[in-house]
Amino acid sequence: MSKKQADIVHLTHLVVLLGIRKASQVRELLEKMWAVGEPERRYPDFVGVLASGIQIRSRTVKGPMVTEGEEELTLLEYAQEEEPAVHKHTYRVEHYKLNIKVEFYQTIHYYFFTCESSEVMTGMSEFSSGFCGGSEALEKHQLHNINSMIKGWLLVFIIGACGLLYLNWKMSNIQLIERSNSRISSMKEKATTNVSTPTMESRILFVETTDNMEPTPLAVCAVESAAHQNPDKQIYYFMKGFSGNLSLYPLPEYRGIHLLSSLENVVILQLNAMEHFEGTPLKSWYLKINPEKEKYWIRVFSDACRLALIWKYGGTYLDTDIISLRPLPIANFLCPESRRSVSNGALGFLSLHHPFMWNCMLDFVANYIGDIWGQQGPRLITRMVKKWCRIENLGIFSGKECNGISLWTTNRFYPIPHPNWMRYNAPWKKEDIERTFSDTYGAHVWNSKNSGKRKAIIVGSGSLIEHFSKSYCSIAYKNLIQY
Structure with missing residues (x-):
């Protein structure tokens, strides 16, 4: 050949x-x-x-x-x-x-x-x-080659599938962080507009001033209910301990934060005090203060943060023990908790850099007394409302507007006064619930009063707070309370 x-x-x-x-x-x-x-x-x-x-x-x-x-x-x-x-x-x-x-x-x-x-x-x-x-031997040889090739492709497919699953999980976390970063950047950009310009995006703000990264079932319920009742609004949950990377908080230890992040209109952000206090009277106060020597530091810090956030970004602030029952209107509002006191547990200002909020921050620093409960909270808001409206009797403007700020009636957020907070842990009749909360936007359940009692939401108790949890924050109820 x-x-x-x-x-x-x-x-x-x-x-x-x-x-x-x-x-x-x-x-x-x-x-x-x-x-x-x-x-x-x-x-x-x-x-x-x-x-x-x-x-x-x-x-x-x-x-x-x-x-x-x-x-x-x-x-x-x-x-x-x-x-x-x-x-x-x-x-x-x-x-x-x-x-x-x-x-x-x-x-x-x-x-x-x-x-x-x-x-x-x-x-x-x-x-x-x-x-x-040798055709028979050739056929066996060729089939052996095919089997080897199939095994090789199977191995490649399995490795590829695992890789795709990992990338999908990784990308979901990256997209969550990017979404959070882009939204806070958007908030910062809008905060530079003129004081009279309304915000382009209506929002509700919550604040966690401890380093705790697993919200309580009640806090998760508060954020979830606000998200469900206000699907047209963005819900921002500022957490002091949040690093910005959700993947650092694995399940099941951090079940609550993952439940909240799964809601479409909820964004979890880091609470950076120096960033939010920048350009406000609160910065000098914050640089001088020693948290370890403060009697009510967590409360005082929360009072300061809500003032700065509302002044910088606009929107509505709600405490994490307010369960939303109805959609919130967009308005400049304050709400008395009694005839003599205006609470800072729920307040809203639709415009950025509102002068009322600036005056509140000035008063916060000028009249700071850390040893008095509520001095920088309800007491501050009450004395500022009296100055703003030039009145001494708050009842005159209850349900009315004063110089561009609406003073809502007490039952909008506080239908049950704080001395009677235990009523939330008692069973209620359906008709009593409908009558008492007929025009309530959000029920403030006075969790601060419960800190020493440590009364939890008991499944099957038929209590009012269990009823609200089942009806307005079903995800939290099923996964945290009933779990």
Whole structure:
């Protein structure tokens, strides 16, 4: 057998086993295996026809043989001048398809040759035994190769699927952080507008001034109920201990924060005091204060933060023990908790940099007394309302407007006064609930009074607070209270 014959035989064997079907692949194989510089010029017909996957032939003298009913292919002479009588050999192409199911579907087209003629070219016994007499062994060998290939693809698929699941989990956390960052950036941009310009986005703000990163069931209920009752508003939950990366707080230890982050209109943000106090009278106070020496630091810090946030970003502030029962209107409002006191547990200002809030921050610093409960909270708001409206009797403006600020009636947030806070833990009749809370936006349940009692929401007690939890924050009730 000449060198050219040997080249064609082995190349044909490789092409069949490798399943090569494109001319470019044949050329590449020739160049790599035999360093043929111009395969089309050396083997023009062989390269072109072999690559089609249908016919295999060399430069032909007689052309391919065709019989009735099936296609016959002829490997013709390359050395006809030397031995013209021994180069005739006929092959039939058999086309097999093997359908393989993994987690997806694909079809592997498999080709091999069987002998049609008993005449075998001189010097081609190896080729003949591989494709003629050894067809059964070849088939087993090829099936073994297919099984190996299937196992390889299965391994690649499993690794790829695991990688995609990990990337999806990672991207969800990244998108959550990016969404939070973009929204707080938006808040900052809007805060630079003129004082008289209303906010483009109505919002409700909650604040957690401890380092606790697992909100209480009541706090989760407060945020969830506000989100459900106000789907048109963005709910921001500022948490002092939040790092900005939700993935650092795994389940099930941090169930509450994950429940809140799953709500469409809830965004959890880091409470950065220096950032929020920047440009306000509260910055100098904050730099001088020593929290360790303060008797009511958590409360005082919360009083300061809500003033700065509302002044900078506008919107409505709510305490984390207010369960929202109805949608909140967008308005400049304050709400008395009694005839003599205006609470800072719920307050709203739709415009940025409202002068009332600036005056409150000035008074906060000028009249700061950390040892008196409520000095920087309800007492501050009460004395500022009296100055703003130039009155001493708050009842005169109850339910009315005073210099652009509405003084809502007590039952909007405080239908049950704080001395009677235990009534939230008692069973109520349906008609009594409807009558007492008929025009209430949010029920303040006075959790500060419960700090020493540690009364939890008891499942099946039929208490008023359980009723509110089941009705207005069902996610928190099922996953934190009933869990």
